[in-house]
Every structure is written in C-alpha cells, then in structure tokens.
Amino acid sequence: MKTETLLVVSLSLSADVLGLHVGDVSFCSDVVRRKEWGALHPKSKINTRPVSNVILHHSLGPTCITEPTCRSIVRTTQLQHIKIKGWDDIGYNFLVSENGQVFEGRGWGVEAAAVMGLTDRAVHIAIIGSFNHRTPADAAMVAVSRLIQCGMGLGKVHEDYKISAHRDVEPTACPGHKLYALIRGWNRYVKTP
Ligand SMILES: [Zn+2]
Numbered sequence: 001m002k003t004e005t006l007l008v009v010s011l012s013l014s015a016d017v018l019g020l021h022v023g024d025v026s027f028c029s030d031v032v033r034r035k036e037w038g039a040l041h042p043k044s045k046i047n048t049r050p051v052s053n054v055i056l057h058h059s060l061g062p063t064c065i066t067e068p069t070c071r072s073i074v075r076t077t078q079l080q081h082i083k084i085k086g087w088d089d090i091g092y093n094f095l096v097s098e099n100g101q102v103f104e105g106r107g108w109g110v111e112a113a114a115v116m117g118l119t120d121r122a123v124h125i126a127i128i129g130s131f132n133h134r135t136p137a138d139a140a141m142v143a144v145s146r147l148i149q150c151g152m153g154l155g156k157v158h159e160d161y162k163i164s165a166h167r168d169v170e171p172t173a174c175p176g177h178k179l180y181a182l183i184r185g186w187n188r189y190v191k192t193p
Contacts, residue, residue, distance in 0.1 A: 022152065043082070045110045047111075054125060058130055078090035090105045092124045095126045098140045132176040163190070165184075
C-alpha cells in the first residue's frame with residue numbers, strides 16, 4: 001500500500017508537476033539570494049518585461065544535495081561564465097539543486113546570456129547536474145514549480161506561460177536526453193515557443 005502511494009506521487013510529479021498552479025509569492029522566500037551565495041556583481045544587465053516562456057537547462061556538471069556544496073557550484077559556475085565564456089554574469093536567471101533549493105542567478109526581469117535563446121521573453125532555469133542518463137530528483141522539479149509560482153505571484157511570469165527546453169531554441173544537447181524526455185510530457189510544454 002505504501003509503495004503504491006509513493007508510486008502515484010512520483011508519477012504525478014514526473015508527468016505534470018508544472019501543469020497546474022497559480023501565483024504564490026510565499027515561495028519567493030525560498031530563493032537563496034545572490035549575496036547569500038557570494039555572487040560577483042554583474043558587469044552589466046538588460047531588463048526585460050514579464051515573460052511568457054520558461055526555458056529549462058541542465059548545468060552539465062556535478063550535482064549537489066547540500067547547501068554548502070550547491071553554493072560552491074553556483075559560485076564556480078558564475079566564475080566560469082564570466083572568466084571563461086566572457087559573459088556579463090552567470091548565464092541563467094535561476095539555478096535549482098536536486099535537494100530542492102533555488103539559487104538566484106540573474107534573477108527576475110533580467111535577460112539571460114544571449115546564447116540561451118529567447119532572452120527577451122523567457123526566464124532561464126538550470127537544474128544543477130547532468131541529465132543525459134537520468135532524470136532529476138523530484139525535489140528539483142517541485143522547486144522549479146514553486147519558483148514559477150513565485151514569478152507568477154510577482155507578475156514576472158504570465159499565467160499562460162509555456163515551458164520549453166534549451167535545445168528547442170538553440171542547437172545544443174541541453175538539458176540532457178532524460179530531462180528533455182520528461183519535459184516533453186508536460187501540459188505546458190511547447191516545442192516552438
Ligand atoms: Zn542550456
């Protein structure tokens with residue numbers, strides 16, 4: 001009986017965790033802000049209007065399940081994006097870890113790195129890890145869902161938003177084969193945002 005219950009919960013999360021929700025600013029307090037993870041200042045930033053698209057990525061690096069390790073990965077990611085890729089800041093608007101924590105990247109209302117695609121009308125969320133061979137833990141997907149609810153509550157994400165993957169808008173394997181297969185099963189998914 002217990003196993004069955006767990007299975008149902010797991011299936012519902014995988015199938016449609018991002019399909020049914022409304023704005024809820026109470027989830028905004030869950031976000032680990034830039035100053036909390038030790039972000040460098042952005043070199044510049046471009047503001048955007050509220051968006052109708054959510055684009056999902058994987059970070060294509062190690063995963064993390066403890067806050068100190070996740071903060072370290074987020075700091076390292078920002079350094080790589082600024083020093084190696086030459087971007088103005090960490091590329092993503094937000095990053096989500098498999099223990100369900102959300103880290104503020106560029107944040108709401110700011111264009112993501114240009115190579116992410118659709119930067120003037122999408123919020124870009126990366127799940128920390130590599131998802132070619134496995135799907136992210138459900139906690140990460142719940143955190144993505146709550147983050148979007150936060151964005152809707154703040155008026156930064158339109159209620160009729162759609163979800164796509166990075167590979168739908170740019171030539172890349174991101175967000176990994178397994179995560180891509182998962183995203184494509186969601187009600188909010190569109191291949192051509
Ligand atoms: Zn990507």
